[in-house]
C-alpha cells in the first residue's frame with residue numbers, strides 16, 4: 039500500500055509536549071511503518087536553526103531507539119520555521135511549503151491555539167488539511183462551543199482531531215473487544231446486573247512544575263472532564279455496528295448527552311481535596327500550596343471524585359464514580375465493574391455473598407474477574423477466586439496511536455466537537471458548586487489514599 043504524503047507542522051515544536059511525547063511517538067510510528075512519507079516542520083516563536091531542530095528531533099527519536107529509512111529521510115529533510123502562528127501571513131507562508139496533505143498539530147498554549155485558529159480563517163487551506171488540537175479544549179462549555187464554531191469555518195469535522203491520549207490507548211479496543219465479543223458480558227452489562235462502575239486514575243506524581251496550567255485547571259478538569267468521561271462513554275456505550283469513527287463517536291455522544299451529576303445534585307455528587315506535605319515512594323512533596331507558582335486562594339483541588347448518573351434505560355440507577363488525583367500513595371488506574379450479588383445463594387452454602395467484580399487495569403492493560411467458587415476442602419464453603427489476563431500492549435504508546443490517526447485522518451480515536459462540549463456541560467455544575475464553596479475542599483497528606491474520612495472507591499488492594 040502506498041501511503042499519501044503528509045507534511046506535519048508541529049506548531050510549538052520546541053515545547054515540552056513535542057519533545058517529550060509527540061516526537062518520540064512519531065519516531066516509534068515511523069520505525070514500525072517505514073512506508074510512511076512524512077515531512078516534519080517544527081514551528082516556534084524563538085529562533086532555532088534547522089541543525090538545532092534536527093538535534094532536538096534526533097534526541098527525541100533516540101529515547102525510543104527510532105531507526106530505519108523513514109526516520110533517516112525525515113531527519114534529512116526536517117526544517118524549523120520561526121513564525122508567530124497567530125499571524126495569517128505567517129501561516130500562509132508556512133502552508134505554501136506543504137507537500138502532500140498538511141496536518142497542523144497545535145502543540146501550543148491553549149490561548150495561542152485559539153488565536154491561531156482565528157487567524158486560519160484568513161488563510162487558504164489546501165484540500166484535506168487536518169487540524170489536531172491538544173487539551174484543554176476550551177475552558178468551559180461556552181468557549182468550547184465557540185472554538186468548535188471557529189473550527190467548523192475551517193475544515194469539516196472529520197478533519198479535526200481533538201486529541202485525548204487516553205483514547206489513543208489500545209485500551210479502547212481492548213475494552214470494546216472484551217465487551218462486545220463475549221456473550222457472557224454484554225447481556226449483563228446494564229442496571230439489571232451491575233451495581234456500580236468506578237473509573238479511577240490515581241497518580242503518584244505531584245504538580246511536576248506545571249502550576250501555570252494545573253493551578254487553573256485542577257483534577258476535575260485536568261483528568262475527569264478531559265479524559266475519564268471519554269473512558270466512561272466507552273464503558274457505557276451501546277454496541278456500535280462498526281469501529282468506524284461515526285459509529286464509535288455517535289455511541290459515545292449518546293452516553294455523554296445522558297450524563298448528569300448523581301441525583302442532579304452537583305453539591306453532593308462530588309468531593310475534592312488538596313495534598314499537604316508528605317512522602318510518596320521515598321520522594322518528599324511540599325504541600326500543594328507551597329509548590330512553585332501555586333496561588334493558594336485558587337483553591338485548586340488535586341484530588342477529585344464525582345458520581346454521575348447516565349439517564350438511559352440501560353443505566354438508570356447505576357452510579358458511575360470517576361476519581362483522579364495526584365501525589366497519592368499508590369498508583370491506581372482501573373475501571374471496576376461491580377455486579378449485583380447473586381439473587382439467592384442456596385441455604386447450606388457459606389460465603390458467596392460477595393459480588394462478581396471485573397477489573398480492567400489501564401496501561402499496562404490487564405483484567406481480573408473475581409468470582410465465588412467452591413474452595414478446597416468443604417464443598418459447602420464458597421471462596422473467592424480471581425482469573426487474571428493480560429491484554430496485548432498494542433503497537434505504539436498512546437501518542438503513537440494518536441499520530442497514526444492524524445496521519446491517516448481517521449478521527450475514530452479523537453474527541454468529536456459535540457462530546458467536548460458535553461464533557462464541560464457535565465462538570466460545570468459541579469465546578470460551580472466548588473467555586474461557590476458549597477463542597478468543602480479537604481486535605482490529604484501526599485502519599486496517603488486521600489482524606490481519612492472518605493470512603494474508598496473501587497477495590498483497595
Ligand SMILES: NC(=O)C1=CN([C@@H]2O[C@H](COP(=O)(O)OP(=O)(O)OC[C@H]3O[C@@H](n4cnc5c(N)ncnc54)[C@H](OP(=O)(O)O)[C@@H]3O)[C@@H](O)[C@H]2O)C=CC1
Nearest residue numbers: 050052053054055082083084122123145146148172173174
Ligand atoms: N506538556 C505536556 O505534558 C502536555 C501538554 N498538553 C498540551 O499541549 C499544549 C502544549 O503544551 P507544552 O508543550 O507543555 O507547552 P510549552 O510551553 O512547553 O510549549 C509551547 C510552545 O508553543 C510555542 N509558541 C507559543 N506561542 C507561539 C506563537 N505565537 N507562535 C508559534 N509558536 C508559539 C512556544 O514556542 P517557543 O519555544 O519558540 O517559545 C513553545 O514551543 C498545551 O495545550 C498543553 O495543555 C497536553 C497534555 C500533556
Ligand SMILES: O=C1O[C@H](COP(=O)(O)O)[C@@H](O)[C@H](O)[C@H]1O
Nearest residue numbers: 173203241243260261264265436
Ligand atoms: O493529560 C494528562 O494525563 C496525565 C496522565 O496520563 P499518563 O498517560 O501520563 O498516565 C496526567 O498526569 C496529567 O496531569 C494530565 O494533564
